[in-house]
Amino acid sequence: MIRGKQIYEGKAKKLFETDDPELVIVSYKDDATAFNGQKKGTIEAKGEINNRMSNLLMKMLEEKGIRTHFVRELNSSETLVKKLSIIPLEVIVRNITAGSFSSRFGVEEGIVFDSPTIEFSYKNDALGDPLINSYHVAALKLATSEEIAAVKDTAFRVNSELKSFWAERGVTLVDFKLEFGRLADGTVVLADEISPDTCRLWASATKKKLDKDRFRRDLSGVAEAYREIMSRLERSRS
Ligand code: ADP
Ligand code: UDP
Numbered sequence: 001m002i003r004g005k006q007i008y009e010g011k012a013k014k015l016f017e018t019d020d021p022e023l024v025i026v027s028y029k030d031d032a033t034a035f036n037g038q039k040k041g042t043i044e045a046k047g048e049i050n051n052r053m054s055n056l057l058m059k060m061l062e063e064k065g066i067r068t069h070f071v072r073e074l075n076s077s078e079t080l081v082k083k084l085s086i087i088p089l090e091v092i093v094r095n096i097t098a099g100s101f102s103s104r105f106g107v108e109e110g111i112v113f114d115s116p117t118i119e120f121s122y123k124n125d126a127l128g129d130p131l132i133n134s135y136h137v138a139a140l141k142l143a144t145s146e147e148i149a150a151v152k153d154t155a156f157r158v159n160s161e162l163k164s165f166w167a168e169r170g171v172t173l174v175d176f177k178l179e180f181g182r183l184a185d186g187t188v189v190l191a192d193e194i195s196p197d198t199c200r201l202w203a204s205a206t207k208k209k210l211d212k213d214r215f216r217r218d219l220s221g222v223a224e225a226y227r228e229i230m231s232r233l234e235r236s237r238s
Helices: 046-063 099-105 134-139 145-167 222-235
Strands: 003-009 013-018 023-028 031-034 039-042 070-075 078-082 089-096 112-122 171-182 188-191 199-203
Touching: 023 046, 046 070, 046 078, 046 145, 046 222, 089 145, 112 134, 112 145, 134 145, 145 171, 145 188
Parallel strands: none
Antiparallel strands: 003 013, 013 023, 023 078, 031 039, 070 078, 089 112, 089 171, 171 188, 171 199
C-alpha cells in the first residue's frame, strides 16, 4: 500500500491518501490536547498504544457484527481504513457520571446509571463542539433521521460489547466518544478510534483512572496508565 499525500492533520492523528481512492491511512501521534486544544502536550508511546488498542477493539466489534472502518494494521502507529464521509458528531455514551456530565448537571463523579445515556456534540472546534440534539442534527442536515437512529442503535451495541470486554479485564467503562461516517454507498459505519483518549476507563478494584483524564487533570503517571490499560488488554488475549 503506497502512502500518498497528507490530506489532514488533526490534534491526535494524520490522514494520508493511498493509491486506492476508497482507502486512507491513519497515522497516530503522541500529541495530546484537552479543553478544545487549550492544553497541549505529548504522551510517550500514545500513538502506538491507541493504534493497537483501537484496532483490536474494532476487530472485536466486527466479530460481533458491528461494521467499522478498520481494514488492516500497517505498522505500530499506522492503519489502513475505509475512507468515509464523517458525520460531524461526537456520539457520547455514558454508564457512570463523570466529566462534562458531572459539571453540567452538578452531580458527583462515579454514580452508576440504571441504563446508559447518549448525547451528541456538533464536531466544530470553532464553536467548541456544542451539545446538539437529534432535531438540530436533522434541521442542520448533518444526518438523516434514519442515520441518527442507526447511530444511536450501534452506539448502544458498542457500549454493551465494550463494557463486558473491559469488565472481563477488571476495567470499568465509564463513558466514551464514537464517530461515524458514510461509505460511498451511504452505509453508516463506525469510524475514528476507540482508545484511552476517547474512553474513560477505571481499574474496577481501585477506581484508578487509566485514560486521558490523567493528562486533562494533571495527575501523575499518564504514560504509565496508557501502558497499564494496554497490558491489561493484551495480557488477557493470550
Ligand atoms: P481532530 O480532527 O478532532 O483533531 P484527530 O486528530 O483524531 O481529531 O483527526 C482524525 C480525523 O480523521 C478526525 O477529524 C476524524 O473525524 C477523521 N476520520 C476518522 N476516521 C476516518 C475515516 N475512516 N475516513 C475519513 N476521516 C476519518
Ligand atoms: N471525548 C472525546 N473527545 C472529545 C470530548 C469527549 O473523546 O472531544 C470523550 C472523553 O474522553 C470521555 C467522553 O467522551 O470519555 C465524555 O467526555 P465529556 O463529555 O465528559 O467531556 P470532557 O470531560 O472530556 O470535557
